[in-house]
Every structure is written in structure tokens, then in C-alpha cells.
Amino acid sequence: MDLSVLPTLTVLSDYVTIAQLGDNKIVRVVHPKASAAISLHGGHVISFKPEGQEDLIWMSKDAIFDNKAALRGGIPICWPWFGRIAAPAHGFARNSAWALLEHRESDNGVIVSLGLTDNEHTRAIWPHQFKLVLNVEISDALKVTLDVTNTDSTAWQFSGALHTYLNLGDIHQMTVTGMGATYVDSLLNNQACEGGDVLTLTDTIDRVYTAPENEIVLHDNAWNRKLSIQNSGDNSAVLWNPWKEGAESMGDMNNDGYLSMFCIESSLHANSLNEGKELAPGESHQLITHIAVR
């Protein structure tokens, strides 16, 4: 994504501006180490480009920036649930207006913090009080931390994901390692399966890998680079590509988009709303993804 063409609304510092993309306001970071962009709608990272590299983050050419729709691509924040165990799919955080809390910068990079707390709209969907802080650390690598706090007077459960769409040269030449052997296949009625050490794709995939290693590596052989994904605070890694038919069925995904993306998600998976991770009043939990070229 070419961030330089977006009109500037506000200059916040030498490195950070607020820019306009369609109807969305974007926190744009341009630093000697890397550039990045985060939509305030959804608290959604839409670009991370270390100096001299192609973007690590894939965005659909047909993504809809109307300040309402969840964005196709980037790093959607799925919260307070993952998937379709309730409506809206993947929770409401990716459709909510986040606030810019602060930005900090040094020679090493920029940290942007966004926040979302419960409001009338969120409580109508999910009747709990909460505070989310999203810390986006932009340097040679990208680190995204979703900090979840229960500000309510009773405990609640949640699930979720940092649903990262990675950008790559050619899906046919991609291999993935480190995802572990065991997975639940969403395309086979959630059947428990076992796979090999190296994943290659020739068709759609939608799997919850239940025992990923500390580092998952996407070998992007077309661009001759390796992307290192290190997740924590999760219980699984969801791997997804909709393939040709899936891409064609989505209005906000360009038809050939599946050729240049692969989702490797830091996920806290649960089968229902009350089987998620429990937080007592005042308790916090962090879901983290760290993405780097290695």
C-alpha cells in the first residue's frame, strides 16, 4: 500500500500523521526503520513495511473503507469472540471506532497505542464492561499486543484472534513450517486431524492448529524471504486461505487476491461463548503477535 498518496489530516510528530483513506482515518507512521498504517476504525493494522521490504501485511485491493465494514486484509482484531459462535462474526472490535491513546517514538521506531472500552453499542451485543488497549510497535519487526482487561464487577469469558493476513509473492511457491502436527479442520466439520511438518497449498484451507511451535515460518520462495511469526497468549494458530472460489465469493476481496495472501493468526479459540478464557474483575490478558523478516 502506498501510504504517501493519502491526504494528511493532522501532523502529530515528525513520524506520525493522521491520514484519510476513503471514509477511514488512518494513523500513518513513516520512520527510517519502517512505515505502517493503522485504521482507527477497527484498530486495524493495514500496512507494515520495514525499510527496503515489500509490505509484510496483505490488504485486499477491493477492501471497503467506508468506516463501517470490517476491512478485508490487514490484522483484524477478532474480539470478544472468534468465528461465528455469535453475531457479528469475529466479534465487534473490528467494526468499532478505536481511540488513539498515545504515540511514542525514538530512533528505534514508533509505538502507537489505541483503546476501546465498552459503550452502549457494545453492551447491546455483549453485556460486559471491558478495556482493550492495542499496542502496535513499529521497528525492524512488528509487534502487536492486544491487552484485554475486565473492568466489570463479575467474571466473563472471551475468545479472539489477531487475524493477520500476510503478504507473499506466490501462494503456489509458499511453504509453512512450525504450525505443529495437530489441527481441527473447519472444512471437515471440525474433525481432529494430524498433518505433516511442512504445509504447501493447492486448495482452500481453514484450520485451527492446536499445538503450534514458538515460531511459525512462512517460506515465501517467490520473493525469497521468510516471515517469522511468534505468537503468545494464544491457545492455537488459525491458518486460512479461501482459494479461488472463496475469493470470488467475497465482494471485498479481489478475485486473484488468494494468490498473494495467507492468514496465520494468533488465536484464543473457543467452541462457544462460555468456553473462552475467563477473566476475573480487574484481571488482564495479552494476546501478542510478532512478525519479522528473517
Ligand code: TA6
Ligand atoms: O480465520 C479463518 C476464518 O474464520 C474463516 O473461517 C473465514 O471465514 C475467515 O476467517 C474470514 O472471516 P470474515 O468474517 O472476515 O469473512
